[in-house]
Amino acid sequence: MPVLVMKFGGTSVATLDRIRRAAKRVGVEVAKGYEVIVIVSAMSGKTNELVGWVNETSPMYDAREYDAIVSSGENVTAGLMALTLQEMDVPARSWQGWQVPVKTTSAHSAARIEEIPTDNINAKFAQGMKVAIVAGFQGVSPEGRITTLGRGGSDTTAVAFAAAFEAERCDIYTDVDGVYTTDPRVEAKARKLDKISFEEMLELASLGAKVLQTRSVELAMRYKVKLRVLSSFEEQTDDAGTLVCDEEEIMESNVVAGVAFSREEAKMTLVSVADRPGIAALIFTALSDAGVNVDMIVQNISEEGRTDMTWSCPVDQVARAKQAMDDAKSSEVINYSDLLADTDVAKVSVVGIGMRSHTGVAAKMFQVLSNEGINIQVITTSEIKISVLINRKYMELAVQALHDAFELDKAA
Amino acid sequence: MPVLVMKFGGTSVATLDRIRRAAKRVGVEVAKGYEVIVIVSAMSGKTNELVGWVNETSPMYDAREYDAIVSSGENVTAGLMALTLQEMDVPARSWQGWQVPVKTTSAHSAARIEEIPTDNINAKFAQGMKVAIVAGFQGVSPEGRITTLGRGGSDTTAVAFAAAFEAERCDIYTDVDGVYTTDPRVEAKARKLDKISFEEMLELASLGAKVLQTRSVELAMRYKVKLRVLSSFEEQTDDAGTLVCDEEEIMESNVVAGVAFSREEAKMTLVSVADRPGIAALIFTALSDAGVNVDMIVQNISEEGRTDMTWSCPVDQVARAKQAMDDAKSSEVINYSDLLADTDVAKVSVVGIGMRSHTGVAAKMFQVLSNEGINIQVITTSEIKISVLINRKYMELAVQALHDAFELDKAA
Numbered sequence: 001m002p003v004l005v006m007k008f009g010g011t012s013v014a015t016l017d018r019i020r021r022a023a024k025r026v027g028v029e030v031a032k033g034y035e036v037i038v039i040v041s042a043m044s045g046k047t048n049e050l051v052g053w054v055n056e057t058s059p060m061y062d063a064r065e066y067d068a069i070v071s072s073g074e075n076v077t078a079g080l081m082a083l084t085l086q087e088m089d090v091p092a093r094s095w096q097g098w099q100v101p102v103k104t105t106s107a108h109s110a111a112r113i114e115e116i117p118t119d120n121i122n123a124k125f126a127q128g129m130k131v132a133i134v135a136g137f138q139g140v141s142p143e144g145r146i147t148t149l150g151r152g153g154s155d156t157t158a159v160a161f162a163a164a165f166e167a168e169r170c171d172i173y174t175d176v177d178g179v180y181t182t183d184p185r186v187e188a189k190a191r192k193l194d195k196i197s198f199e200e201m202l203e204l205a206s207l208g209a210k211v212l213q214t215r216s217v218e219l220a221m222r223y224k225v226k227l228r229v230l231s232s233f234e235e236q237t238d239d240a241g242t243l244v245c246d247e248e249e250i251m252e253s254n255v256v257a258g259v260a261f262s263r264e265e266a267k268m269t270l271v272s273v274a275d276r277p278g279i280a281a282l283i284f285t286a287l288s289d290a291g292v293n294v295d296m297i298v299q300n301i302s303e304e305g306r307t308d309m310t311w312s313c314p315v316d317q318v319a320r321a322k323q324a325m326d327d328a329k330s331s332e333v334i335n336y337s338d339l340l341a342d343t344d345v346a347k348v349s350v351v352g353i354g355m356r357s358h359t360g361v362a363a364k365m366f367q368v369l370s371n372e373g374i375n376i377q378v379i380t381t382s383e384i385k386i387s388v389l390i391n392r393k394y395m396e397l398a399v400q401a402l403h404d405a406f407e408l409d410k411a412a
Numbered sequence: 413m414p415v416l417v418m419k420f421g422g423t424s425v426a427t428l429d430r431i432r433r434a435a436k437r438v439g440v441e442v443a444k445g446y447e448v449i450v451i452v453s454a455m456s457g458k459t460n461e462l463v464g465w466v467n468e469t470s471p472m473y474d475a476r477e478y479d480a481i482v483s484s485g486e487n488v489t490a491g492l493m494a495l496t497l498q499e500m501d502v503p504a505r506s507w508q509g510w511q512v513p514v515k516t517t518s519a520h521s522a523a524r525i526e527e528i529p530t531d532n533i534n535a536k537f538a539q540g541m542k543v544a545i546v547a548g549f550q551g552v553s554p555e556g557r558i559t560t561l562g563r564g565g566s567d568t569t570a571v572a573f574a575a576a577f578e579a580e581r582c583d584i585y586t587d588v589d590g591v592y593t594t595d596p597r598v599e600a601k602a603r604k605l606d607k608i609s610f611e612e613m614l615e616l617a618s619l620g621a622k623v624l625q626t627r628s629v630e631l632a633m634r635y636k637v638k639l640r641v642l643s644s645f646e647e648q649t650d651d652a653g654t655l656v657c658d659e660e661e662i663m664e665s666n667v668v669a670g671v672a673f674s675r676e677e678a679k680m681t682l683v684s685v686a687d688r689p690g691i692a693a694l695i696f697t698a699l700s701d702a703g704v705n706v707d708m709i710v711q712n713i714s715e716e717g718r719t720d721m722t723w724s725c726p727v728d729q730v731a732r733a734k735q736a737m738d739d740a741k742s743s744e745v746i747n748y749s750d751l752l753a754d755t756d757v758a759k760v761s762v763v764g765i766g767m768r769s770h771t772g773v774a775a776k777m778f779q780v781l782s783n784e785g786i787n788i789q790v791i792t793t794s795e796i797k798i799s800v801l802i803n804r805k806y807m808e809l810a811v812q813a814l815h816d817a818f819e820l821d822k823a824a
Contacts, residue, residue: 016465016468016469019469050488053428053488053492054491054492054495056428057428057431057492057495057496057499058495058496058498058499061495062494062495062498062505064505065491065492065494065495065498065505065506066491066495068487068490068491068506068508069487069488069491069492072484072485072487072488073484075480075481075484075487076462076465076481076484078480079466079477079478079480079481080465080466080469080477080481082474082477082480083466083469083470083473083474083477083478083481084469084470086470086474086477087469087470093474093476093477094477094480096480096558098510099556099557144511145511146508
């Protein structure tokens with residue numbers, strides 16, 4: 001029988017009523033003849049409660065204990081979902097990560113899935129079980145300790161199961177009804193996309209469109225897992241939501257698929273760094289070691305052996321970055337005169353595979369921003385996206401102006 | 413190094429502050445030179461929340477899913493306790509039941525511990541770990557599914573670990589400072605016992621004195637585990653609490669050690685059962701299969717081939733018992749005219765090893781109740797206890813009158 005993977009996020013299982021609603025969706029797919037693997041998150045708010053306790057108990061916590069604690073929320077949902085399906089006379093049982101087992105690396109709190117054996121669950125399917133409910137976000141390390149995949153990791157669990165079981169599709173149920181050209185809270189004319197390519201989704205996901213975890217999209221792209229994002233709060237139809245798929249499956253598309261943004265950015269500049277070969281590697285290794293996720297990087301032209309180095313990172317990592325640079329200076333690894341931090345910036349990006357064949361997207365973007373009097377502080381580009389860092393107060397204006405200019409409210 | 417087992421119940425770990433207080437107690441014992449195994453319950457209220465969800469989702473739940481769900485609370489406490497000890501620079505780590513592994517039978521929600529391998533934890537002790545924190549109440553079945561030992565099962569976990577690791581003592585930290593002659597909330601003159609025999613404790617535990625789970629006392633008696641019950645809310649002294657020990661270690665004791673009671677009892681009567689050899693076995697097998705914990709049993713004298721069968725069970729199992737009897741009737745296994753349920757009764761018992769050598773305890777008990785105008789509905793006795801079922805509204809009166817009559821406020 002064909003296998004379908006269905007993933008329900010925290011808001012989709014926030015209460016017993018919502019779990020029932022999700023279970024009904026599962027029942028519909030079972031009735032169509034699927035064997036279903038359901039991946040569940042913790043009930044909305046539960047993981048945050050657990051994380052709060054950990055932080056209060058031990059600010060520099062042992063990640064192994066953190067994982068053992070925060071993974072418990074998913075276990076509860078998995079059991080409740082199994083019971084709900086059983087009440088509907090659908091043969092179902094729950095699995096915790098270690099029971100499958102979802103084998104991961106030992107990188108606690110940021111583990112990567114290495115293997116998902118299918119025999120255990122397939123044996124139960126062969127015995128007539130129709131639904132396997134698996135606690136998302138968790139696995140087990142080679143040492144036999146519980147690991148977690150990082151926040152939002154249940155999406156990754158879902159895609160990994162879809163790949164391992166060669167599922168026909170992986171449906172991600174969430175609190176939005178699909179992927180939009182931009183956030184409808186910022187631009188009312190934002191339009192839901194019926195299809196989007198893996199590449200575009202990847203850029204949107206990593207740029208702050210919080211629909212799917214980046215790694216889950218990477219994984220789906222690698223294993224050609226058809227991914228559908230849809231709402232658990234609306235009636236299900238066969239073409240509901242947004243299908244994330246191979247570029248080839250999309251007949252027509254706009255040059256630009258969407259406008260993404262990230263509000264909580266900071267721009268940091270290391271002023272008058274003693275420039276020498278390898279200095280960039282030193283700086284960014286130090287930042288990386290300190291757990292700072294550097295995004296954009298700009299280096300000014302070097303004069304008289306000194307240069308300015310600018311990067312962006314999430315606002316809440318500024319303190320950590322400062323500490324890392326202070327340490328590097330006092331240990332004489334890096335020599336610089338000053339470190340500036342502007343915590344009042346935002347990133348706005350346009351994304352689209354059409355950029356590969358269409359020129360002038362960047363020029364148009366800069367012109368639109370210029371027309372609105374918005375100063376561009378940093379620019380980065382990839383094959384299918386252009387990102388700019390701007391003053392945060394212009395973020396909404398920039399998103400709206402770009403959405404309009406690229407006519408994203410109109411289908412291709 | 414000598415091993416000490418310390419068990420902290422739900423109220424003793426109800427908040428992060430209380431977990432810290434418990435961790436300090438553990439630290440004191442580590443400083444004395446013990447290797448400590450800490451057994452933790454779920455934070456107070458958490459298990460009830462989970463059980464509530466299960467019951468709301470599926471009144472006739474699959475016990476395997478129930479176990480997977482309700483065991484999650486203990487995992488959270490175990491991790492938090494490990495982090496708290498680590499913050500105090502005490503080397504500690506948490507274990508979930510399946511990680512030890514605590515091997516149990518497959519009797520979900522009422523599993524029995526079959527084996528606790530010590531190698532895993534001892535290897536860590538050998539590496540310098542001082543405290544192993546184990547999630548109580550849970551284990552793993554031969555099929556690899558999570559089991560639980562029944563409510564209060566963390567006591568049993570603690571005693572089983574004390575036996576497996578040949579611990580010097582098993583300290584049960586709870587919200588009361590020891591074992592009393594009766595519940596002080598019902599009888600203000602109730603007195604704390606310094607020592608009590610395993611046998612008496614067993615009767616008190618099974619009769620509803622909620623200090624220790626019955627099976628934990630049985631296990632302690634079988635493996636000669638010295639058990640101490642003490643409060644986690646008072647300063648610790650060497651003779652704090654109540655020591656549960658062998659009869660031989662108690663020099664003098666009252667004939668009656670205590671008065672126990674159980675409020676939420678129900679009396680059920682199967683009216684006019686077709687009587688034939690083996691009918692009792694049929695009835696009580698059916699009830700047992702339905703998960704009804706039958707306590708007292710009375711059979712009326714059989715007349716003309718028909719008899720009445722009366723039993724008591726917890727109030728919340730009445731629906732299940734009715735269902736089992738209905739099923740047995742419709743499948744023509746048991747023939748009866750009516751099933752009556754009186755959910756308005758309570759059980760009161762007097763317990764004491766002194767009864768073995770002193771006669772007249774039963775007569776005195778019945779006289780005391782008669783003097784108060786309390787009608788006795790069912791009587792059962794054992795070597796060291798006498799129990800009666802009475803109308804619930806007289807329960808407190810009966811306990812007070814018996815406590816007075818047997819002079820339990822005075823030490824032997």
